[in-house]
Amino acid sequence: MSRRGLSRASVISAAGDLADSDGLEHLTLARLAAELGVRSPSLYNHVDGLGDVRAGVAASALREVHAAVLSAVAGRSGEEAVRAAAGAYRRYALDHPGRYAAMQRPPADGSEQAAPADELVQLFARLLEPWQLSEEDTIHAIRALRSAIHGFVELERLGGFGIDLSTGRSYDRLMQILIAGFGPVPAAAGSGTRGP
Amino acid sequence: MSRRGLSRASVISAAGDLADSDGLEHLTLARLAAELGVRSPSLYNHVDGLGDVRAGVAASALREVHAAVLSAVAGRSGEEAVRAAAGAYRRYALDHPGRYAAMQRPPADGSEQAAPADELVQLFARLLEPWQLSEEDTIHAIRALRSAIHGFVELERLGGFGIDLSTGRSYDRLMQILIAGFGPVPAAAGSGTRGP
DNA sequence: GTCTCCAACCTAATCTCATTAGTAAGGAGC
DNA sequence: GCTCCTTACTAATGAGATTAGGTTGGAGAC
Numbered sequence: 508m509s510r511r512g513l514s515r516a517s518v519i520s521a522a523g524d525l526a527d528s529d530g531l532e533h534l535t536l537a538r539l540a541a542e543l544g545v546r547s548p549s550l551y552n553h554v555d556g557l558g559d560v561r562a563g564v565a566a567s568a569l570r571e572v573h574a575a576v577l578s579a580v581a582g583r584s585g586e587e588a589v590r591a592a593a594g595a596y597r598r599y600a601l602d603h604p605g606r607y608a609a610m611q612r613p614p615a616d617g618s619e620q621a622a623p624a625d626e627l628v629q630l631f632a633r634l635l636e637p638w639q640l641s642e643e644d645t646i647h648a649i650r651a652l653r654s655a656i657h658g659f660v661e662l663e664r665l666g667g668f669g670i671d672l673s674t675g676r677s678y679d680r681l682m683q684i685l686i687a688g689f690g691p692v693p694a695a696a697g698s699g700t701r702g703p
Numbered sequence: 704m705s706r707r708g709l710s711r712a713s714v715i716s717a718a719g720d721l722a723d724s725d726g727l728e729h730l731t732l733a734r735l736a737a738e739l740g741v742r743s744p745s746l747y748n749h750v751d752g753l754g755d756v757r758a759g760v761a762a763s764a765l766r767e768v769h770a771a772v773l774s775a776v777a778g779r780s781g782e783e784a785v786r787a788a789a790g791a792y793r794r795y796a797l798d799h800p801g802r803y804a805a806m807q808r809p810p811a812d813g814s815e816q817a818a819p820a821d822e823l824v825q826l827f828a829r830l831l832e833p834w835q836l837s838e839e840d841t842i843h844a845i846r847a848l849r850s851a852i853h854g855f856v857e858l859e860r861l862g863g864f865g866i867d868l869s870t871g872r873s874y875d876r877l878m879q880i881l882i883a884g885f886g887p888v889p890a891a892a893g894s895g896t897r898g899p
Numbered sequence: 900g901t902c903t904c905c906a907a908c909c910t911a912a913t914c915t916c917a918t919t920a921g922t923a924a925g926g927a928g929c
Numbered sequence: 930g931c932t933c934c935t936t937a938c939t940a941a942t943g944a945g946a947t948t949a950g951g952t953t954g955g956a957g958a959c
Contacts, residue, residue, distance in 0.1 A: 510907065510954060537945060545908075548947075552907050557946065613861045625865075646868050650855070651877040653863070658854020659846070665809045667849070672842050681847040684884030706925060706936065733916060744918075745937050753917065 511545060515553045518543065519563035526564060526605025534605070536560070561609055562619055568606035569623035572599050576630060585637045586686050592634055593656050593682050600660040607664065628653070637692045648689050655685055707741060711749045714739065715759035722760060722801025730801070732756070757805055758815055764802035765819035768795050772826060781833045782882050788830055789852050789878050796856040803860065824849070833888045844885050851881055 521542055526534045536557050540547040554560050572595075579595035580588045600607040614620035631649055640648055659681060661667075663674055717738055722730045732753050736743040750756050768791075775791035776784045796803040810816035824845065831844055855877060857863075859870055 513907080535945065536947090546910080547945080548910085548949095549908055551947080611857075611861065643868065646866055647873045647876045650858075650864060650870075650873040651851070651880060654855035654858055654877060655847070655851045656854065657858060658852065659850035661807075661857065662846070662850055662853060665807065668846060670842055672839065674846075677843045677846040680843045681850060684847060685880060688880030688884060709936080731916065732918090741936095742938065743916080744920095744939085747918075748936055 511543065513543060513545065513549075513553055515563070518550060518553045519560065519567055522560045523564045523567060523603070523606045523609075526609060527603050528605070531561075531605045531608040534561070534564075561612065562615070564606055564609040565612060565614070566619040566623060568599075568603065568610045569620055569627060571603075571606070572596060572610070573623055573627045573630065575599050576627070580630075580634060585692050588634050589652070589686055590679075590682055592631065593652075593678070596656055597660050597663075597678060600664055604664055607660070611661075635689070638689050639693050640689070651685055651688070655681055707739065709739060709741065709745075709749055711759070714746060714749045715756065715763055718756045719760045719763060719799070719802045719805075722805060723799050724801070727757075727801045727804040730757070730760075757808065758811070760802055760805040761808060761810070762815040762819055764795075764799065764806045765816055765823060767799075767802070768792060768806070769819055769823045769826065771795050772823070776826075776830060781888050784830050785848070785882055786875075786878055788827065789848075789874070792852055793856050793859075793874060796860055800860055803856070807857075831885070834885050835889050836885070847881055847884070851877055 518539070522534055522539050525539060525542060529538070534557075536547045536550055539560065540550055543550075550560075554563065575595045575598070576592045579591040583591050610620075614624060628649065631652060632645060635645055635648055635652075638648070659678055668674055668677070714735070718730055718735050721735055721738060725734070730753075732743045732746055735756065736746055739746075746756075750759065771791045771794070772788045775787040779787050806816075810820060827845055827848060828841060831841055831848075834844070836844055855874055864870055864873075
């Protein structure tokens with residue numbers, strides 16, 4: 508009948524909204540189609556099935572997280588930058604639980620998610636440059652940082668912290684411990700992550 | 704027809720095996736029933752639907768993790784005990800990916816999972832006793848420990864560590880940083896986690 | 900202005916799965 | 930041997946994904 512203004516991007520975006528509001532596990536093509544005022548087979552003109560929708564949401568979320576973290580570390584360096592990055596990451600997960608959940612599915616090899624995921628890791632790697640760690644230590648440090656951030660955010664998102672004590676403060680403490688564990692920053696920190 | 708020796712426990716156990724081998728997302732009543740040589744409606748004599756199966760797998764996995772960690776810390780205390788606990792936890796997740804994944808679903812309030820989950824947290828709390836932290840600091844420390852362990856294990860399980868560098872060593876480093884961050888152990892550590 | 904063509908929508912049909920209702924039989928206790 | 934409960938069954942319903950094939954609005958060619 509009438510032409511909707513659907514596109515892959517708009518379908519993925521609507522799917523992300525649905526995942527955030529109803530939970531990723533309730534994201535179905537049927538609901539998505541209803542939301543878009545269309546019958547579910549029609550979605551196949553824009554995406555390649557439910558798996559593709561989820562992959563698209565994941566890739567888009569990864570790009571958004573990357574952008575949020577990048578924006579948060581602008582004009583900051585060293586410990587301050589790491590804290591800002593961690594904070595932005597957590598904020599995204601809290602604000603977009605469904606999209607964050609989609610990010611966690613293992614990406615198919617060479618998938619749409621692989622590139623933005625790599626970029627995000629590279630960004631964290633750059634934040635650690637001031638510490639001037641060896642190549643191997645840098646890898647260990649990034650893994651530690653990613654693990655702590657991801658684990659905390661995931662436990663918080665899934666309601667794993669039962670006790671009524673500020674989770675924000677717990678997060679700060681965790682970051683403080685990790686950063687301290689990376690050792691002292693050798694030289695005086697410059698301004699900006701890399702900048703002009 | 705002939706009586707199978709099915710019970711809730713055997714169904715949940717078979718479900719756990721299926722989740723470990725094929726992935727939690729491929730655990731269906733249809734496959735489970737086929738595995739057990741039975742038609743899927745017959746499973747309802749032992750469990751209350753797919754949701755109940757997943758909850759049962761989660762609760763059983765939590766009990767197994769608890770047992771594994773408990774066994775690992777026997778006769779150990781302080782830093783050594785924390786390392787052993789973290790190691791046992793990781794080992795379980797690597798050996799039983801489907802069961803571990805099932806554990807991560809948010810438990811319904813007052814569900815079968817709640818008790819073993821609490822016990823596991825309490826166990827970690829006890830491991831931190833030698834540090835004699837304040838009540839609040841203990842909570843922050845447990846959250847840090849849980850976050851780091853869970854995050855690392857989850858990233859490793861989902862294949863998030865692309866680079867070819869020992870993940871075991873990364874894990875050791877992470878634990879070392881965290882433990883150091885808890886501060887020095889005040890008194891001489893006793894033997895055992897608690898008792899004689 | 901009319902024609903052509905294709906992308907974007909549709910309906911119909913199939914398949915897998917979960918779940919409920921109602922039926923039959925094995926075997927334990929009497 | 931009889932009774933009854935448990936456990937398995939078949940049948941049926943309904944949700945959802947996906948494929949096949951038809952229809953049409955409207956953009957661009959002429």
